[in-house]
Amino acid sequence: MRISPKMKKALNDQVALEGLASSSYLAMASWCEVTGYKGAADYFYAQSDEERTHMIKIIHFLNDIGATATIPAIKAPTATYKSLEGLVKTALKNEQTVTKAIHKMVEIAQKEKDHSTYAFLEWFVNEQVQEETKFETILQKFDLIGRDKIAVNEIDKILAAEAASPEEPMA
Ligand code: FEO
Secondary structure (H helix, E strand, C coil): CCCCHHHHHHHHHHHHHHHHHHHHHHHHHHHHHHHCCHHHHHHHHHHHHHHHHHHHHHHHHHHHCCCCCCCCCCCCCCCCCCCHHHHHHHHHHHHHHHHHHHHHHHHHHHHCCCHHHHHHHHHHHHHHHHHHHHHHHHHHHHHHHCCCHHHHHHHHHHHHHHHHCCCCCCC
16 A cells, blocks of 8 residues: 655654653653652653654654654653643643644545545544543633632542543533
């Protein structure tokens, strides 16, 4: 099976973007850990792992179809945040960027009648809906519970529970 150079480049760019997301969530987890948000730290360490699996999924796909994945250099992510809410806002923005990139790839695949890549990307399209919803739901918590120390501590506990059983829907 062959894919076009354009599709190959887009998929390799996505490897880099997922790698950057993994690295970015790792930095967020670390910041949460040193700031005292233990639940959020667990949550973002897990999220970082998840992004790494996304990156590897695309690497496997490229290699399986004989296109050869390029392992990218990953630039250092933002290391400090003003607040947990600000951090989650950045996470949502990351996901919106990833969603756009995925949709762009779907459009390329459609245009090129590249059915294999199109079918492969379907999982990512659905995954992005979940990813954005996840962070939007956390952000809603700040409106619902509050932004003072006690409220943020409560949100941290919710994230701890979420990290412990990620398949459960968030309360
Ligand atoms: Fe792999 Fe959260 O995008």
